[in-house]
Amino acid sequence: MQCRHHPDREARVVCQKMVTGYCQECLENGAECADPTNYCKFRSQCIIHQLSKDRRMEGRDRPAAGAFTGA
Numbered sequence: 001m002q003c004r005h006h007p008d009r010e011a012r013v014v015c016q017k018m019v020t021g022y023c024q025e026c027l028e029n030g031a032e033c034a035d036p037t038n039y040c041k042f043r044s045q046c047i048i049h050q051l052s053k054d055r056r057m058e059g060r061d062r063p064a065a066g067a068f069t070g071a
């Protein structure tokens with residue numbers, strides 16, 4: 001699996017719903033789910049969704065690092 005934006009790179013994480021990969025740089029630059037509005041049965045274990053949610057919560061009361069609500 002290659003990065004969606006960088007075909008020359010190996011993906012570090014893969015969206016299981018969209019079958020789309022992202023490299024480390026894309027994650028750090030704020031990769032978002034390619035289809036965030038539709039229901040995703042993988043969401044509770046989707047690292048891409050989790051990371052984007054964590055970013056949105058920055059500046060507020062964040063849960064402890066690594067906390068995983070499954071919500």
Ligand SMILES: [Zn+2]
Binds near residue numbers: 004005009022025
């Ligand atoms: Zn990339």
